[in-house]
Amino acid sequence: MRFSLGLTGSIGMGKSTTAKIFAELGCKIWDADAAVHRLYSLGGAAVGPIGDAFPTAIKNGAVDRGILKDLILNDKSVLDQIESIVHPLVQADRQAFRSSIKTGILVFDIPLLFETGSDTEMDAVACVYVDPKTQQGRVLARGTMSASQFDQILSKQLPIDEKLRKSDYKIETDSLPHARDQVSAVLDDIRRRMGHA
């Protein structure tokens, strides 16, 4: 039997870190941001169409994220155009993963799970959260986004309270031990549900 768990949350709230904990506990992970990285890299399926729309964003045969972020900051419509190119490719990647695995607990790490309606493909959804100050501090500490780029991305996402309201499980990412305990409890509950199915 297979169980699909959507894992979401706002930018920098701890999706990837929590996904790693699910992986350590035996789940198979599919990561939307990682799929975008593959699609943007040399030979990736997004390089051609992104290059047609934004020729300056291609460097050495790959999509340059720094240039893309500057283009997005200068023109709000750019991110919508990128999404219309990238999201169908990401969805195809996800379907290929799903159809290649027939049993076990599959975790889909998808920042825009609710925004894209992908929650309807899941058996349950877990949402990670942390207080907004910690969130901003963590994202800016990575040094890959300015405060205005962070605000712009955040404004494209459903507010965290709404994501939490729509989710079956909530995982607070204030510390690693606390997150691990909550992931274990989520998996106990899913295994119980699978046992009853």
Ligand SMILES: CC(C)(COP(=O)(O)OP(=O)(O)OC[C@H]1O[C@@H](n2cnc3c(N)ncnc32)[C@H](O)[C@@H]1O)[C@@H](O)C(=O)NCCC(=O)NCCS
């Ligand atoms: C905006 C870009 C250039 C930022 O690249 P960067 O390497 O700095 O960040 P990364 O890709 O790791 O994303 C970090 C986080 O930003 C948020 N985010 C990314 N894209 C979007 C978006 N279109 N809308 C809202 N939030 C987004 C997510 O929370 C994501 O986890 C990049 O994310 C991108 O090209 N996004 C468009 C594709 C997309 O929609 N990806 C989301 C997963 S399908």
Ligand SMILES: Nc1ncnc2c1ncn2[C@@H]1O[C@H](COP(=O)(O)OP(=O)(O)OP(=O)(O)O)[C@@H](O)[C@H]1O
């Ligand atoms: N449970 C936790 N305890 C302490 N720090 C954490 C925890 N979870 C995540 N972090 C820290 O928060 C930062 C962001 O985490 P992570 O990259 O997992 O978030 P994300 O939601 O995947 O980010 P993005 O939306 O940008 O892809 C990292 O520096 C990570 O070490």
